[in-house]
Amino acid sequence: MLSLWLPSLGFTVADHWITLVSSILFCYVMGWILYHLYFSPLAGYPGPFLARISSIPDFYWSLTGRRHLWIARNHQLYGDVVRFRPDGVLFKTPQAYRDIFHAKANVKRSQFYDMMTRHKNDQSTLTGTDPSLHAQKRRVLNTVFSDRSLRAMEPLLESHVARWCELLVDDHELEWSEARKMSEVCDYLVLDVLCDLCFGRAVNTKERGINLYRQIPHTIAFFLRILYPVPGSQPWLDPLVWLKHRGLDWLLGKITPPSVRFLYDFVDESLAQRLDLEARQETRQDMLHYLLRAKDPVTGLPGYTREALEAEAIMLTIAGSDTTSVIMAGFFFYIVRTPHAYTKLVHEIRNTFTTVEEIRGGPTLLASCPYLRACVDEAMRITPAGPSELPRTVLPGGITIDGEFIPEGTTVGVSHWSFYRNEEYFPDPDVYRPERWLVDPAAGVSAEDVARARSSCFPFTAGTTSCAGKNFALLELYMTIARTVWLYDMRLLPGDKTGVVGSEAAGVGEVFEVWDSYISLREGPMVQFRRRREVSII
Numbered sequence: 404m405l406s407l408w409l410p411s412l413g414f415t416v417a418d419h420w421i422t423l424v425s426s427i428l429f430c431y432v433m434g435w436i437l438y439h440l441y442f443s444p445l446a447g448y449p450g451p452f453l454a455r456i457s458s459i460p461d462f463y464w465s466l467t468g469r470r471h472l473w474i475a476r477n478h479q480l481y482g483d484v485v486r487f488r489p490d491g492v493l494f495k496t497p498q499a500y501r502d503i504f505h506a507k508a509n510v511k512r513s514q515f516y517d518m519m520t521r522h523k524n525d526q527s528t529l530t531g532t533d534p535s536l537h538a539q540k541r542r543v544l545n546t547v548f549s550d551r552s553l554r555a556m557e558p559l560l561e562s563h564v565a566r567w568c569e570l571l572v573d574d575h576e577l578e579w580s581e582a583r584k585m586s587e588v589c590d591y592l593v594l595d596v597l598c599d600l601c602f603g604r605a606v607n608t609k610e611r612g613i614n615l616y617r618q619i620p621h622t623i624a625f626f627l628r629i630l631y632p633v634p635g636s637q638p639w640l641d642p643l644v645w646l647k648h649r650g651l652d653w654l655l656g657k658i659t660p661p662s663v664r665f666l667y668d669f670v671d672e673s674l675a676q677r678l679d680l681e682a683r684q685e686t687r688q689d690m691l692h693y694l695l696r697a698k699d700p701v702t703g704l705p706g707y708t709r710e711a712l713e714a715e716a717i718m719l720t721i722a723g724s725d726t727t728s729v730i731m732a733g734f735f736f737y738i739v740r741t742p743h744a745y746t747k748l749v750h751e752i753r754n755t756f757t758t759v760e761e762i763r764g765g766p767t768l769l770a771s772c773p774y775l776r777a778c779v780d781e782a783m784r785i786t787p788a789g790p791s792e793l794p795r796t797v798l799p800g801g802i803t804i805d806g807e808f809i810p811e812g813t814t815v816g817v818s819h820w821s822f823y824r825n826e827e828y829f830p831d832p833d834v835y836r837p838e839r840w841l842v843d844p845a846a847g848v849s850a851e852d853v854a855r856a857r858s859s860c861f862p863f864t865a866g867t868t869s870c871a872g873k874n875f876a877l878l879e880l881y882m883t884i885a886r887t888v889w890l891y892d893m894r895l896l897p898g899d900k901t902g903v904v905g906s907e908a909a910g911v912g913e914v915f916e917v918w919d920s921y922i923s924l925r926e927g928p929m930v931q932f933r934r935r936r937e938v939s940i941i
Contacts, residue, residue: 439489444810448485450477458488465632468918471790471820478821484807491814493792495825497858499805503795504866509802512868513794513814515633524666548871552693553878556600556765559689560875563599564883565759567592567609568890571932582896582929585735589728590620596879597724600601601690601716602673603680619669620728622662623721627920670716690719719872726788727876729923733786734778734884736902736915736928737835739895744837747774752888753935762876762885772885776838783862784823785835790919792816793864819862820919828859833914879896891932902927 439456440446446455454477456462464470474493483495494500503510567588572580591608594616598606606616677691696714738745751774756762769776789936797813809815824832829839840857842850863870870876887893902925905918917923 417668423822435767443489445486445490445492445813448484448486448492449481450492454488456488456489461488462632463646465919466892468628468920468924471818471917471919473825474791474818475821478818483805488814490812491794491816491849493821494805494815494817495821496805498827500822500859500861500865502802503815503817503863504864504868506866508795508866509798509800510795510815511798513796515630515794534845548873548875549693552690552875553875554764556689556854557877557878559600560879560882561763562597563592563596563609564879564886564892567595567883568759568886570609570611571887571891572934577934579931579933582899582931584901584926584929585930586728586732586902586925587620589696589735590724592620592883593724593728593731597719598673599689599721602677603689603691604673604676604902616669618662619666619720620725623725624920624922624924626663626666626721627922631920652791666720667717670720671713672832673838674713674716691716724920726870727879728923729786729788729917730779730783731880731883732925732928733915734782735893735930737782737785738778739893739928739930740913741835743837744778745893747837748778749888749892751775752885756885756889759886762882762889764882768885772881773841774837775881775885777840779877779884780840780860781835781837784856784860785833786915786917786923786925787819787823787862790820790917790923791818791921793868823860825859828855833912880920887932890935892935893930893932896929896931899927899929901929 434454451460460473461470464473474485474487476485478493478495483499485493485495487493492504496810502508503879533711571583571588588609595606596608598604598616606614606619608614666698674691678695681691681695691712694715738748750774752762755767755771762768794814794816797809797811797815799811801808801810802815803809804815823829838848840853842848842853861869863873863876902916903913915925915928917925
């Protein structure tokens with residue numbers, strides 16, 4: 404009787420199934436929303452309504468390249484702690500940064516880093532999410548960047564910087580050179596240095612003419628643009644990681660874009676060539692030299708297998724190239740727009756060194772050039788190499804961050820763009836002002852002001868996951884800037900607005916525009932150079 408009655412009302416069995424499934428789905432969605440709004444352990448933290456119940460906003464802003472600005476706006480609206488997705492909160496205070504990144508913090512790298520690996524054995528100090536494995540690898544890597552190894556690698560760095568400086572102007576030029584796009588020429592310098600010091604391979608991207616290897620910085624940017632939105636698409640992340648951990652890397656490898664495959668092949672080929680040199684006992688004092696000979700200082704065992712060497716080589720190529728060139732491009736953007744800073748820097752460099760060859764690593768470069776250091780510190784603050792957070796996942800037992808207990812499984816972090824523009828620590832945060840890093844009571848900058856600024860800026864991160872190559876990166880920045888300033892006058896190409904966001908007319912100073920893709924992607928500035936004229940510094 405029931406089967407006869409239902410059709411008479413215009414219903415079918417399929418209609419009832421659709422109604423049932425729709426009802427279950429509706430109840431599930433409503434339950435999800437109510438849970439995350441009112442019953443989740445993170446329910447008390449403020450944030451945009453949609454972000455509290457869904458990862459869609461985080462995913463969307465990751466795609467746009469403006470995620471760091473979205474986070475900054477949320478901090479302005481909701482305060483120092485923001486819930487940016489159902490399972491994640493971001494902080495903005497120095498104490499929070501220390502709590503998350505100190506050596507014994509109960510966190511690990513999030514699953515996002517697993518997506519940066521090619522297979523389960525492709526674990527480097529950048530991508531490894533296992534805290535104990537990372538600690539072992541980091542101990543070994545610290546021996547590679549010892550003071551002794553840095554001194555041995557310094558002559559190679561000097562030769563590259565000297566050649567780069569030569570190429571900024573043409574031999575016949577007496578007046579201003581053709582404008583150089585600093586985002587590109589800085590990329591080429593850093594890549595050349597890295598390939599020589601890591602692989603003993605000359606790629607010569609800074610030289611004029613067509614060069615196949617110039618696509619490498621663009622490939623890294625493309626690679627990160629693909630991966631960066633992954634954390635915001637959380638429901639899809641677990642299956643992808645599962646595929647990798649089940650040995651199905653070949654499936655993901657089949658869909659690897661050709662440009663990314665070129666990068667992987669380049670690193671593998673370069674490493675093979677370098678290992679062949681070692682086999683023939685043709686040694687040179689570079690990074691691979693120390694990586695090959697590195698031993699775990701705790702166990703005394705060799706530090707790297709062949710697979711581990713490949714992982715570290717890729718890490719050095721990605722992390723070691725783009726991050727340094729971001730800061731370098733940021734420095735040139737601001738220094739040519741800040742006349743008082745430019746004049747003071749030129750005066751300091753040209754009165755400290757009598758010849759350009761004197762500009763090399765050592766105590767003179769830092770002890771006698773405090774304004775140079777301040778200019779670099781300010782460039783690292785105002786143009787962070789990575790504008791958003793380095794995501795960490797809270798481990799069992801939870802963690803207390805700046806007085807707030809955060810439960811297991813939560814994604815936490817501190818967005819560098821917002822953190823470095825906290826007006827409590829950096830007044831006029833969008834203004835390039837190197838003086839904020841120098842104690843000068845006459846200028847109103849106390850020792851407490853400088854200490855407060857340093858407590859709120861960690862360009863090389865902190866704790867066990869801080870950048871092992873920090874000292875080498877700083878040496879490269881100091882040497883490049885000092886030699887360029889000693890040799891040349893420089894100016895912004897008249898009327899050029901490449902890389903500019905904001906304007907004086909709108910009440911906002913000109914800010915170097917970056918796109919957030921884990922690292923800061925950038926364009927410009929366009930700078931002209933001219934052989935120095937002594938009258939310019941008087």
